[in-house]
Amino acid sequence: MASVFHRPSLIYGAAIALRLTLLIYGAWQDAHSAVKYTDIDYLVFTDAARYVARGASPYARDTYRYTPLLAWLLVPTAAPGPFFFAFGKILFALSDVIAGWLISRSLVSSYGMEPARALRYASVWLLNPMVANISTRGSSEGLLCVLVVALLCAALSRRVVLAGVLLGLAVHLKIYPFVYAASIVWWLDRERELSATTTTTTTSTSTSGSGNKDDGVGAKIISFITPARICLGLAALTTFTALNITMYLLYGEPFLQHTYLHHLSRIDHRHNFSPYSSLLYLVASGDVQTGWRFESLAFVPQLVLSVVVIPLVLGKRCLAGTMMAQTFAFVTFNKVCTSQYFLWYLIFLPFYLPRSSLLRQPRRGITVAVLWVVAQALWLQQGYNLEFLGQSSFVPGLFLASLGFFAVNCWILGIIVTDVGCLSGQTERRVKGRVE
Amino acid sequence: MRRRITLLQHASTPYDPSQVHLSTDALSLRTLDAAREDRTTFALDEIPSELRKVLQSCYQLNVRWASERPAEAPAPFASRVSSGLHVLFTPGEGVEGDGASLCQTLKQVFGDEVDCVSPEASFVTPPILSTRFAASASAQFYTRLPSLDSLVAYIERGVCSSSSDPDNCRQQAEALRSADSLDINYDSISHALTVSGFWASAPEGGWTEEIAKPVREGTDRIEVGLLGAEPAREPEEIKMGGLLGVVGNDDQLKPTLFSFPARHHGLPDEAIYSVSFPPPTGLHPTMAITLPQASLQRPPAPPDATCALHTYLTLPSTIFGDKYQLSTTDPLFLSSHNLAALRAVAGETDLEAPDWSVSRWGSTWLLELATPDPTTAEEWNVTVPLHLRYLQPSATGIRSAAVPWPVVFWACTAEDGTKMGVNPFDRANLGWDGLFGPRTMFYQLHPAPQPGAPLVEELAVPVLRLENEGLFQGKVIELATVAVISLGFVWVLWKLGMVARGSGGGRKKSGKTE
Numbered sequence: 001m002a003s004v005f006h007r008p009s010l011i012y013g014a015a016i017a018l019r020l021t022l023l024i025y026g027a028w029q030d031a032h033s034a035v036k037y038t039d040i041d042y043l044v045f046t047d048a049a050r051y052v053a054r055g056a057s058p059y060a061r062d063t064y065r066y067t068p069l070l071a072w073l074l075v076p077t078a079a080p081g082p083f084f085f086a087f088g089k090i091l092f093a094l095s096d097v098i099a100g101w102l103i104s105r106s107l108v109s110s111y112g113m114e115p116a117r118a119l120r121y122a123s124v125w126l127l128n129p130m131v132a133n134i135s136t137r138g139s140s141e142g143l144l145c146v147l148v149v150a151l152l153c154a155a156l157s158r159r160v161v162l163a164g165v166l167l168g169l170a171v172h173l174k175i176y177p178f179v180y181a182a183s184i185v186w187w188l189d190r191e192r193e194l195s196a197t198t199t200t201t202t203t204s205t206s207t208s209g210s211g212n213k214d215d216g217v218g219a220k221i222i223s224f225i226t227p228a229r230i231c232l233g234l235a236a237l238t239t240f241t242a243l244n245i246t247m248y249l250l251y252g253e254p255f256l257q258h259t260y261l262h263h264l265s266r267i268d269h270r271h272n273f274s275p276y277s278s279l280l281y282l283v284a285s286g287d288v289q290t291g292w293r294f295e296s297l298a299f300v301p302q303l304v305l306s307v308v309v310i311p312l313v314l315g316k317r318c319l320a321g322t323m324m325a326q327t328f329a330f331v332t333f334n335k336v337c338t339s340q341y342f343l344w345y346l347i348f349l350p351f352y353l354p355r356s357s358l359l360r361q362p363r364r365g366i367t368v369a370v371l372w373v374v375a376q377a378l379w380l381q382q383g384y385n386l387e388f389l390g391q392s393s394f395v396p397g398l399f400l401a402s403l404g405f406f407a408v409n410c411w412i413l414g415i416i417v418t419d420v421g422c423l424s425g426q427t428e429r430r431v432k433g434r435v436e
Numbered sequence: 437m438r439r440r441i442t443l444l445q446h447a448s449t450p451y452d453p454s455q456v457h458l459s460t461d462a463l464s465l466r467t468l469d470a471a472r473e474d475r476t477t478f479a480l481d482e483i484p485s486e487l488r489k490v491l492q493s494c495y496q497l498n499v500r501w502a503s504e505r506p507a508e509a510p511a512p513f514a515s516r517v518s519s520g521l522h523v524l525f526t527p528g529e530g531v532e533g534d535g536a537s538l539c540q541t542l543k544q545v546f547g548d549e550v551d552c553v554s555p556e557a558s559f560v561t562p563p564i565l566s567t568r569f570a571a572s573a574s575a576q577f578y579t580r581l582p583s584l585d586s587l588v589a590y591i592e593r594g595v596c597s598s599s600s601d602p603d604n605c606r607q608q609a610e611a612l613r614s615a616d617s618l619d620i621n622y623d624s625i626s627h628a629l630t631v632s633g634f635w636a637s638a639p640e641g642g643w644t645e646e647i648a649k650p651v652r653e654g655t656d657r658i659e660v661g662l663l664g665a666e667p668a669r670e671p672e673e674i675k676m677g678g679l680l681g682v683v684g685n686d687d688q689l690k691p692t693l694f695s696f697p698a699r700h701h702g703l704p705d706e707a708i709y710s711v712s713f714p715p716p717t718g719l720h721p722t723m724a725i726t727l728p729q730a731s732l733q734r735p736p737a738p739p740d741a742t743c744a745l746h747t748y749l750t751l752p753s754t755i756f757g758d759k760y761q762l763s764t765t766d767p768l769f770l771s772s773h774n775l776a777a778l779r780a781v782a783g784e785t786d787l788e789a790p791d792w793s794v795s796r797w798g799s800t801w802l803l804e805l806a807t808p809d810p811t812t813a814e815e816w817n818v819t820v821p822l823h824l825r826y827l828q829p830s831a832t833g834i835r836s837a838a839v840p841w842p843v844v845f846w847a848c849t850a851e852d853g854t855k856m857g858v859n860p861f862d863r864a865n866l867g868w869d870g871l872f873g874p875r876t877m878f879y880q881l882h883p884a885p886q887p888g889a890p891l892v893e894e895l896a897v898p899v900l901r902l903e904n905e906g907l908f909q910g911k912v913i914e915l916a917t918v919a920v921i922s923l924g925f926v927w928v929l930w931k932l933g934m935v936a937r938g939s940g941g942g943r944k945k946s947g948k949t950e
Binding site: 031032033034036043047062063269270275276278279281282284285286287292294298301304305309310313314329332333386387388389390391392393394395396399403406407409410411413414417418420421422 | 715716717718719720760766768769771772773785786787788790792793826828829832833834896897898899900901902907908910913914916917918920921922923924925927928929931932934935936938
C-alpha cells in the first residue's frame with residue numbers, strides 16, 4: 001500500500017482520472033437527465049462570462065457576487081460547444097490538483113517529510129471525492145483553495161512579495177482570506193523577534209533598577225516592524241487596491257455593491273448551517289423581542305478568534321495549523337455557513353493531520369469525524385423536512401441542529417487549537433534552515 | 437350615462453317571446469335563462485370628483501376582476517383572467533400626479549386588502565413585446581379579492597347618492613355581488629369610464645326585472661340585446677343573431693344578425709384544464725396543469741394559422757419562478773415539464789428576497805406549453821417548478837399562500853388586416869393579451885376544479901414557529917443562540933488560554949515527543 005505513494009504519477013494520475021471521470025459523467029448526466037450535475041452557481045459564472053464576452057458587465061447577471069476576474073477567466077465558456085462549456089470546471093478541477101501538488105511539495109520542503117508520506121497526506125485532498133465533486137460541478141472554491149495553499153507555500157518559503165500578492169488576490173476574490181494576514185505577519189520573522197524579545201527582556205531585567213518600561217514596549221514594536229512584514233503588507237495592499245480600483249473603474253458601483261457591500265448588508269434569513277440562522281430569520285422578519293440586537297455583534301467572537309487570539313497564540317508555532325484553526329473558527333462563527341465553506345479548512349487537513357491527536361489517538365479521530373458528519377446529517381434531515389416535505393422544522397429542529405453542529409465544531413476547534421499549541425516553533429524553522 | 441344590457445342565450449335554451457318584453461316605458465325580463473353583460477358608460481362629469489381626479493391622471497386604466505367561482509365563458513365573452521383583481525395602468529404624459537392617489541382610490545373602492553402603496557412601489561412593469569400594440573399598459577397590479585362587496589358599498593355610498601335614479605343605481609350595484617367578472621375601463625382619448633359586469637348564468641329562477649327608461653332621456657340611454665351565437669362563416673369571426681332595442685325609444689325589439697372578427701374565442705366544453713400542487717409542496721412547490729386530450733386538439737383557427745398552447749401565471753409575491761431555470765433552452769428540462777419556452781416574465785423575480793422585503797405585488801409569467809401528438813389519448817401534464825419566499829413567523833409554524841389558477845389558452849396567428857376592434861364585445865388589456873402581436877386570436881380553455889372548489893390553490897408555507905408564551909418564543913431563540921455561541925467562544929478561548937499558559941511546557945513536551 002505504501003508503495004503506491006512512492007509513485008507520484010500514480011497518485012496524480014488517479015486524482016486527474018477521478019476528476020475526468022466526474023467531468024465526463026457530469027456532462028453525460030447534464031445531457032441525459034433533467035436533474036443536472038452542474039451546480040447552479042456555475043450557470044451564474046458562465047452567464048456572467050457570456051456578458052463579459054459581449055463587452056457587458058458581469059453584474060448584468062443577477063446573483064453574480066464575485067470579482068469580474070472570475071468571469072474573465074471563464075470567458076472561453078462563452079464559446080459554443082460542450083468542451084468550452086466545461087472549460088471552467090476543468091480549470092477548477094485543475095486548480096484542485098495543483099493545490100494537492102503544492103501541498104505535497106511544501107510538506108516535503110517546509111516540514112521535512114518523506115516524499116511518499118507527504119503524498120499520502122496530500123491524497124487526503126487529491127483523492128477526496130467531496131473535493132473532486134465540488135470542483136467538477138463547477139464551484140469556484142478550488143480556485144480559491146489553490147491560491148490559499150500557494151499563499152501558505154510562499155510564506156513558508158519566505159517569498160514575501162509573492163505571498164503578499166497572493167494574499168491581496170485571495171482577499172479580492174473572496175474576502176475571508178484577510179484573516180491569514182494576521183497569522184502570516186505574526187509568523188514571519190518570529191525568530192528575529194523572539195531573539196529581540198529575549199534580548200530586551202534580558203537587558204530590561206539586568207537594568208531593572210534604572211530601565212524604563214516604555215523602552216521595552218518601544219523596542220518590541222520596532223523589532224516587530226521588520227522589512228519582510230512591511231514588504232508583505234505593501235505587496236498585499238497594493239495588489240488588493242490595484243485590483244479593486246481597476247474593477248471599480250471598469251464596472252463602477254455594481255462591482256462594489258455585489259462583490260463587497262452585499263456581504264455587509266445581506267441578512268441571511270434563509271436556513272443554513274450557521275448557529276445564527278434562526279436568530280437572523282427572526283431579526284429579518286422584525287419579530288425580535290428583546291431588542292438587544294445580538295446579531296450585530298456576531299463578528300466579535302468570529303474576528304476575536306480568527307484574527308486576534310488564534311494568530312497570537314498559535315502563529316509562531318505552526319503557520320499551516322494556525323491558518324487551519326483560523327479558517328475553522330471563521331467558518332464556525334460565521335453568520336452564514338454552507339457546505340462549500342467546509343472546503344476552506346479542509347485544504348489544511350494534510351498539514352494538520354500528520355501531527356494531530358486525531359491520528360495519534362484513532363478513537364478520538366473517529367469520534368471527531370463521526371460527530372462532524374452526524375451533526376451535519378441531523379441538520380440536513382431537518383432541512384429536508386422543511387424544504388421538501390414542508391414541515392415547519394425551523395424550531396426546534398433546525399435551530400437545535402445548527403446549535404448542535406456549532407457545539408461539535410467548537411469542540412473540534414478546541415482539539416485543533418490544543419494540537420497546534422503542542423507543536424514547537426522549531427518545526428518549520430528547522431526545515432527552512434535546511435532548504436536555505 | 438349609457439347602459440348596454442346583453443343577454444346571451446345558448447341555442448338549446450328554451451325561449452318564449454313573452455320572457456322579454458319591451459314597451460315604450462320599460463323593458464321587462466321574466467324568468468329569462470341567459471348569460472348577461474351589463475355595461476354602463478359614464479362621462480367624466482358623471483362620476484364623483486375624487487375619482488375623476490385620479491382618472492384624469494391616467495392615460496389608460498383597466499381593472500379586471502374575476503370571481504374565484506368557476507364560471508362558463510361563452511363567446512363573445514370567452515376571455516378570462518385569473519381570479520382576483522388586476523389593475524393595468526398607464527400614467528398620463530406630463531401629468532403631475534402623486535402616484536399614491538391611485539392606490540388610495542383602489543383601497544377605497546375595493547377594500548383595505550388591496551396592498552398598494554403607489555404604482556412605482558407596488559406595480560410591476562410588464563414587458564412590452566410589441567410596441568406597435570399601444571394597448572399594452574405600462575404598469576400592472578394584482579391582488580386576491582374574493583368578493584366585490586367593498587365595490588358595491590362604495591358605489592352605493594359614493595355614486596348612487598348623487599345619482600338621478602338612486603334606487604336603480606343601488607339595484608344595479610347590488611347585482612354586482614353575484615357577478616362572475618367585472619371590467620372597468622378608462623382612457624384619456626374617449627374620456628369615458630365604462631363598468632361592465634358579467635354573469636355567466638342567470639340567478640335561480642332566471643332574470644326577472646323591470647328596467648325603466650332613463651330618467652334623463654336626453655343624455656342617458658339604455659340598449660338591450662337578446663342574442664345567441666350562430667355558426668360563423670369565417671373561422672376568425674363570431675356571428676350573433678337575435679333582437680335589439682333601445683328602452684324608451686323603440687316599442688319592440690328588432691331582429692338582427694351580425695358578425696365580426698373576434699380576438700377571443702371559446703372552445704368546446706370538453707376543452708378543460710385543472711391546476712394542482714401535488715404534495716408535499718415543501719418550499720419548492722410544483723404547479724401541475726392537467727389537460728385532457730380534448731384540450732390538446734388544435735383550435736378551429738384558419739388552416740394556415742400557427743397555434744401554440746400557452747399559460748399565463750399570476751403569482752403573488754409569496755411564490756415565484758426562477759427565471760433562469762424557466763428560460764432555459766435545455767430540451768431535457770423543458771420536455772420533463774412539458775414546457776416549450778418562457779415567453780415573458782415581469783415583476784418580483786428576486787431569488788433570495790423574503791416576502792417582507794418585496795414591495796411589489798408579485799410576478800407574471802407567460803409560458804408556451806409543449807403539446808403531444810394530438811392522437812395520443814392520454815392526459816397531458818404540464819408542470820411549472822416554483823419556489824416559496826420566506827414568510828413572517830407565525831404561532832402555528834404555517835402560513836397560507838394563495839395562488840390563483842393561471843389562464844390556459846391557445847394563441848393563433850390571425851390574418852393581417854383582421855380588425856379585432858370592430859367587435860362590440862372586444863376585450864383587451866387582460867395582462868396577457870398585450871404580450872402577443874395585435875393579430876392574434878385566443879382560444880380559451882375552461883378551468884375545471886373539483887366540484888365546489890375555488891379557482892385558487894392554498895399552499896401551506898412552513899415558517900418559523902413563534903409563540904407569545906411557552907417554549908417557542910423569540911426571546912428563547914435569541915437567548916439560547918447567544919448562550920450557546922458565548923459558551924463555544926469561551927470554550928475555544930479557554931483552550932487557547934491553556935496553550936498560551938503552558939507554552940513553555942508545551943514546547944518541552946513536544947520536544948520530548950519528537
